[in-house]
Amino acid sequence: MDLTNAIWRKSRRSGSSGGNCVEVADNLGDVIAVRDSKDPAGPALTFGPTAWRAFIAQVSERP
Secondary structure: OOOOOOOOEEOOOOOOOOOOOEEEEOOOOOOEEEEEOOOOOOOEEEEOHHHHHHHHHHHHOOO
């Protein structure tokens, strides 16, 4: 998948100390991409809208 035009934003849940940082790109139409901000050239996970909503629902339930 070509993520060249992805506009990445850091998760609100990511810490400000530069530790566990997740970035999300949701400007790609029917694909949401997620990557580790410490490795921007590394792999990214991609989700369709239904899978993304299910993922967010699951992680939102955690303390």
